[in-house]
Amino acid sequence: QSALTQPASVSGSPGQSITISCTGTSSDIGVYNYVSWYQQHPGKAPKLMIYEVSNRPSGVSNRFSGSKSGNTASLTISGLQAEDEADYYCSSFTNSLTYVFGTGTEVTVL
Amino acid sequence: EVQLVESGGVLVQPGGSLRLSCAASEFTFSNYWMSWVRQAPGKGLEWVADINQDGSEKYYVDSVKGRFTISRDNAKNSLFLQMNSLRAEDTAVYYCARFFTRPVGAIDYWGRGTLVTVSS
Numbered sequence: 525q526s527a528l529t530q531p532a533s534v535s536g537s538p539g540q541s542i543t544i545s546c547t548g549t550s551s552d553i554g555v556y557n558y559v560s561w562y563q564q565h566p567g568k569a570p571k572l573m574i575y576e577v578s579n580r581p582s583g584v585s586n587r588f589s590g591s592k593s594g595n596t597a598s599l600t601i602s603g604l605q606a607e608d609e610a611d612y613y614c615s616s617f618t619n620s621l622t623y624v625f626g627t628g629t630e631v632t633v634l
Numbered sequence: 635e636v637q638l639v640e641s642g643g644v645l646v647q648p649g650g651s652l653r654l655s656c657a658a659s660e661f662t663f664s665n666y667w668m669s670w671v672r673q674a675p676g677k678g679l680e681w682v683a684d685i686n687q688d689g690s691e692k693y694y695v696d697s698v699k700g701r702f703t704i705s706r707d708n709a710k711n712s713l714f715l716q717m718n719s720l721r722a723e724d725t726a727v728y729y730c731a732r733f734f735t736r737p738v739g740a741i742d743y744w745g746r747g748t749l750v751t752v753s754s
Contacts, residue, residue, distance in 0.1 A: 525696070527678065560740040562679070569729060569747060570679065575740035613679050617737040621693055623681040 528553065528614055528626035535632040541602040544629045546614035547595060552624060554595040558617035561590055561599045565610045573612075574599060601631070609633045636661045636743040638730045643748030650720050650752070656713040656730030656745060664688075664708040667733040669741065670715050672726035672750075680726075683715065684733050691736075697723075720752045 529547040536542040546553070546561075553559055559577045562570035572581050574590035577597060587602045597616070601608055614626040642654040654670070669684035683694045683704040692704050703716040713730055727747035734740040 556737065558737050558739055562741075564679075569744035570741070571744075572740055572742050575734065576738060581742060615679075615681070615739070617739050621737075622695055623684075623739050625679040625681060628678040 525552075525618055525620055525622060525624045528616060528624055530612075530614060530626040530629045532627070533630045533632065535634055536601075536604045537634045538604055538606065540604050541600060542604060542631065544599045544601075544612055544614075544631070546597040546599070546616075546626045548597070548616055548624070549595055551620070552595075552616040552618040553592065553597050555619065556617045557592065559590065559592060559597040560615045561588075561597075562613045562615070563608075563610045564613065570613065604633055606633050636732065638732065638743060638745035640728065640730045640745045640748035643728065643750045645751045645753065646720055647754050648721060648752055652717045652720065652750060654715040654717065654728055654730075654748060654750070658711045658713065658730075658732075661732070661743075663706075663711040667735055668704075668706060668713045669731045669733040670704060670713075671729045671731055671741070671744075672724075673729070673747070674723075674726040677726075682728070684736075684739075685713070686736075717750070720750075722752050724750060725752045726750060 561574040564570040578590040637659045670682040730745040731741040732743040
């Protein structure tokens with residue numbers, strides 16, 4: 525099972541919106557709505573930001589939203605803030621009954 | 635607050651074995667699926683294995699099948715990962731994680747990780 529494909533880096537200015545894509549296949553994202561997104565700051569454990577494509581856990585800012593179209597899921601961060609600078613990973617359930625993570629995206633706040 | 639504390643990570647030679655442990659607290663451990671996720675130095679996340687509440691269902695990434703075994707002791711609120719025939723590519727920080735039920739699979743709590751280094 526190959527890793528899901530994410531852009532290596534995305535950047536934006538404070539207050540702007542950015543979108544991170546996560547491209548899979550018809551064996552994972554394309555057939556399941558079990559996509560999650562994680563935020564990871566350097567040297568820290570990941571934090572769950574979105575689950576089941578678009579659900580936000582309690583305590584996660586509503587500036588974070590998720591969506592999916594076909595084999596591609598997306599995470600949008602609106603009103604970008606300095607604290608949003610981190611690595612972001614998507615993950616998906618697969619038809620092999622396993623889970624696969626994305627390659628990771630480094631978000632830079634300019 | 636949910637706590638997950640990993641231990642057991644060390645430097646081990648290729649072909650060697652290691653057992654990782656994870657002590658869970660502040661939640662009813664026996665009610666949750668649990669998993670191990672690893673991250674090689676400077677690399678991305680990789681799901682390794684997960685186990686259901688009573689240990690009767692276990693799933694593994696292909697690269698560790700037959701070499702790693704996930705298990706749990708609900709009486710001791712502990713999760714384990716037995717790692718055999720270790721390879722250089724197994725070098726990573728190993729995170730213990732509380733796992734949404736399958737197939738949702740989202741991880742809502744993570745430990746701080748324990749570093750496993752496989753090298754001669």
